[in-house]
Amino acid sequence: MWSNLPLFPARASTVAGSVDALYMFLVLVSTFFSVLIFVLLLYFAIKYRRRSEVERPAPNHGDLRLEFLWIVVPLGLTMIMFIWGAKVFFHMSTPPTEAIEIAAVGKQWMWKFQHPSGHREINELHVPVGRAVKLTMSSEDVIHAFYVPAFRVKMDVLPGRFTTVWFEATKTGAFHLFCAEYCGTMHAGMIGKVIVMTPADYERWLSGDAAGETMAETGAKLFEQLACHTCHSDQPDARGPSLTGIFGREVSLQDGSRVLADENYLRQSILAPNAKIVEGYRPMMPTFQGQISEAGLMQLVAYIRSLNGREGSMN
Numbered sequence: 001m002w003s004n005l006p007l008f009p010a011r012a013s014t015v016a017g018s019v020d021a022l023y024m025f026l027v028l029v030s031t032f033f034s035v036l037i038f039v040l041l042l043y044f045a046i047k048y049r050r051r052s053e054v055e056r057p058a059p060n061h062g063d064l065r066l067e068f069l070w071i072v073v074p075l076g077l078t079m080i081m082f083i084w085g086a087k088v089f090f091h092m093s094t095p096p097t098e099a100i101e102i103a104a105v106g107k108q109w110m111w112k113f114q115h116p117s118g119h120r121e122i123n124e125l126h127v128p129v130g131r132a133v134k135l136t137m138s139s140e141d142v143i144h145a146f147y148v149p150a151f152r153v154k155m156d157v158l159p160g161r162f163t164t165v166w167f168e169a170t171k172t173g174a175f176h177l178f179c180a181e182y183c184g185t186m187h188a189g190m191i192g193k194v195i196v197m198t199p200a201d202y203e204r205w206l207s208g209d210a211a212g213e214t215m216a217e218t219g220a221k222l223f224e225q226l227a228c229h230t231c232h233s234d235q236p237d238a239r240g241p242s243l244t245g246i247f248g249r250e251v252s253l254q255d256g257s258r259v260l261a262d263e264n265y266l267r268q269s270i271l272a273p274n275a276k277i278v279e280g281y282r283p284m285m286p287t288f289q290g291q292i293s294e295a296g297l298m299q300l301v302a303y304i305r306s307l308n309g310r311e312g313s314m315n
């Protein structure tokens with residue numbers, strides 16, 4: 001019902017309904033108590049107004065039942081908000097494993113996307129309807145935020161770290177994409193469109209113009225250009241650990257701890273190699289800080305991920 005109000009953007013993703021329901025609950029509870037408080041305030045102000053100059057208030061003895069009530073009712077209501085909100089939050093922060101993975105880079109003042117196939121877009125993102133899409137995002141400069149009101153998703157896009165957001169569109173069409181973090185003069189102009197297509201149209205779009213090379217292929221070239229392969233050579237006497245099959249696995253570190261080799265671990269190992277030294281290796285890798293663009297980092301990660309597929313067993 002409320003989605004028909006002009007105040008609300010279209011509901012075009014699988015999470016939009018649950019976000020709206022939670023939001024409506026918060027609005028209704030807040031409205032109910034605001035009205036209750038103002039009505040009672042007026043009522044008591046009139047009922048207990050001072051009637052003569054010599055009047056003194058009667059002693060007040062309190063009421064345990066009343067105190068119990070105003071502790072338990074707000075506690076119950078806030079617990080409902082907390083548990084309900086946490087459920088929606090965890091659902092929204094856990095991308096399905098079969099999601100299409102797209103790289104997104106924010107910079108002053110535009111959005112850049114790259115599909116696994118290699119297709120690049122600026123300020124436009126084409127996705128198929130009815131498929132989960134996961135964005136791995138980072139920023140070339142300051143903090144931005146990826147915000148698509150119709151999907152009810154918003155996530156900060158940070159320099160120096162990958163963040164992710166996922167959505168599954170339920171309607172075809174073009175939807176507004178905003179930057180939701182003040183990021184400088186042209187912040188308001190950092191807008192774009194998410195274009196949701198039928199799966200057939202999406203396939204046609206993907207095969208339309210030449211994609212060039214895939215993200216993993218570009219990453220493989222970078223890997224050679226930066227001479228990563230001279231140390232990470234997969235040979236028994238290599239100076240760096242093998243990267244084949246490493247993605248998504250736990251890695252043992254020199255200090256005895258273990259760490260999951262995910263996107264952010266790989267990113268850190270490229271930019272600050274000495275932060276986490278793999279067991280059995282020496283801290284000798286130079287930093288690549290300032291030598292690789294954000295898109296390049298994502299391509300390198302895509303290449304390292306693609307090495308998993310070359311193994312006999314995929315995990």
Ligand code: CUA
Nearest residue numbers: 144179181183
């Ligand atoms: Cu980017 Cu605001």
